[in-house]
Amino acid sequence: MGDEMKLRKEELVENPTARVPVCLCLDVSGSMTGAPIEELNQGVRLFFESLSNDEVAKYSAEVAVVTFGGFAAQKHFDFGSLASQTVPQFQAGGGTPLGAAVGLAVDMLEARKKEYSSTGIDYYQPWLVLMTDGQPTDDISGAASRTVSLIENRKLTIFPIGIGPQADMSVLAQFSPKRSPLRLKGLNFREFFEWLSKSVSRVSQSIPGTNVPLDEKGIKGWSEL
Amino acid sequence: MERAVVSWLCSSAAVRGRAHNRRREPCQDRARAIRRDGVTAIALADGAGSARLSHFGAETAVRAVLRFSCRYFDELFSSEPGEVRGRVVSHVCDALGACAATQKASIQDMATTLLVVAVKGSRFLAVHVGDGVIACERDGVSSVLSSPTRGEYANETVFITSRKAPDALFLARGDVRPYTAFALMSDGSATVLYDRRESRIAPAVRTIWGWLDRNTPSDVESALRHNLRDLFLEKSSDDCSLAIMRRRVTQIAAIAECDLEFQKLILGCTSSRSVRSRLSVLRCMEEEDYSVEPDALATIAKKTGLSIERASFHAFSMRQMLS
Numbered sequence: 001m002g003d004e005m006k007l008r009k010e011e012l013v014e015n016p017t018a019r020v021p022v023c024l025c026l027d028v029s030g031s032m033t034g035a036p037i038e039e040l041n042q043g044v045r046l047f048f049e050s051l052s053n054d055e056v057a058k059y060s061a062e063v064a065v066v067t068f069g070g071f072a073a074q075k076h077f078d079f080g081s082l083a084s085q086t087v088p089q090f091q092a093g094g095g096t097p098l099g100a101a102v103g104l105a106v107d108m109l110e111a112r113k114k115e116y117s118s119t120g121i122d123y124y125q126p127w128l129v130l131m132t133d134g135q136p137t138d139d140i141s142g143a144a145s146r147t148v149s150l151i152e153n154r155k156l157t158i159f160p161i162g163i164g165p166q167a168d169m170s171v172l173a174q175f176s177p178k179r180s181p182l183r184l185k186g187l188n189f190r191e192f193f194e195w196l197s198k199s200v201s202r203v204s205q206s207i208p209g210t211n212v213p214l215d216e217k218g219i220k221g222w223s224e225l
Numbered sequence: 226m227e228r229a230v231v232s233w234l235c236s237s238a239a240v241r242g243r244a245h246n247r248r249r250e251p252c253q254d255r256a257r258a259i260r261r262d263g264v265t266a267i268a269l270a271d272g273a274g275s276a277r278l279s280h281f282g283a284e285t286a287v288r289a290v291l292r293f294s295c296r297y298f299d300e301l302f303s304s305e306p307g308e309v310r311g312r313v314v315s316h317v318c319d320a321l322g323a324c325a326a327t328q329k330a331s332i333q334d335m336a337t338t339l340l341v342v343a344v345k346g347s348r349f350l351a352v353h354v355g356d357g358v359i360a361c362e363r364d365g366v367s368s369v370l371s372s373p374t375r376g377e378y379a380n381e382t383v384f385i386t387s388r389k390a391p392d393a394l395f396l397a398r399g400d401v402r403p404y405t406a407f408a409l410m411s412d413g414s415a416t417v418l419y420d421r422r423e424s425r426i427a428p429a430v431r432t433i434w435g436w437l438d439r440n441t442p443s444d445v446e447s448a449l450r451h452n453l454r455d456l457f458l459e460k461s462s463d464d465c466s467l468a469i470m471r472r473r474v475t476q477i478a479a480i481a482e483c484d485l486e487f488q489k490l491i492l493g494c495t496s497s498r499s500v501r502s503r504l505s506v507l508r509c510m511e512e513e514d515y516s517v518e519p520d521a522l523a524t525i526a527k528k529t530g531l532s533i534e535r536a537s538f539h540a541f542s543m544r545q546m547l548s
Binding site for chain 1: 274377416418419421440444445452460462
């Protein structure tokens, strides 16, 4: 084949990579003080590093972080490319305003989806990772009914994770009508976030018509089943 | 005005994407062209990643829809749109069901998207279910004839086996004379050939159509395969496929100067004997002012030494191809 029938890159178009929005909704209440918050910080750092080192996921994954501690939910940072974000460092303290945090996370996910649609960017089903080690100190009913409705309408995938023996799994279950909450094995945050980054990577590489099953075997590495 | 012969030249290619290569899975895209019963048609299918036998599904769907659109072109062109949608989907699904039975599988294991363009004389029809794009060149301007049907999420689309396929099926029919080219692209190829935000076709598509003006379809096919593999797979991890057709207008006097392979393509022949017959018939038709009345056909048969049936067959076929 001569050069006559070779296309040039300039003749092709560039489409934005389809995005996988992931919101981490993390408990940083007083009970997380000490080893749990240190392990959580390391796990989240590992999560960002793993995604940044993945050739596809680094362009498609968009992570937002919401924490709940003190008296309020806090948006650490909104969705954006991994390159534009710095890995957060959390401090533990205060109560567990879980309902407010989930409400804020869902607001952020909904807003991001609207932005994708208005700018013509394709996206995958959003993920919400919810981690807590105790009991909520606010009303969760409104936030729980929102996540239940979204999940039942295939608008959201939720991963409710309990940390330690005090985590109230029945509370977490109220947010997740399809997937039972899982309890973290010890303080295996790193194993969990490594699994999460691999799962995000698999979704980011999926093609139309593909259902991406979760890596069930990998879950055993971090969860008490 | 001197008459010319209008023909449609076609090429197609499909290559396995990086994701399937890594998992040693077959390419689930298929693209083919056919010329039969006075119809020139191209079809492309992109098998569903989640369907375990979708490579069989894509192959079966492409073959079934090409045969169907050639055989029933006139009915598909003139029937009610709802009836056409139902007939196309049920014919392809019947073929998929038969193939699934031989594989001891369900029809959902054969799920695939489907894109088709068929041309007969001065008429065309286009059918599209699912993602991928149908591009066209009309009055010298390239544009999107049919855009992808997708769900809310990037990995969702409609397949020919989906319940909503008849409603989601895009159907276009009309006068082909303003059109000079068509292209079918799978979702993988559309990543680099279709600007989703602007709904615009990449300049590369026009370049590719131009290749068929100066090269044989088999050379273009080989070039397509190289470009898909070397350039498209850099940008897309999905399988990539493309089927193109290009209108070619050749003055009758110039046909005799072409080499035999091109004469076959231009005149729609498969043998050199058939080329000789059609050229003789063409020359006689010119003398008879392109009439296909019984007297004219009898004269053509006498002058060419062909039976009246063969002379009529060639004359009617050629009349459909004359500008």
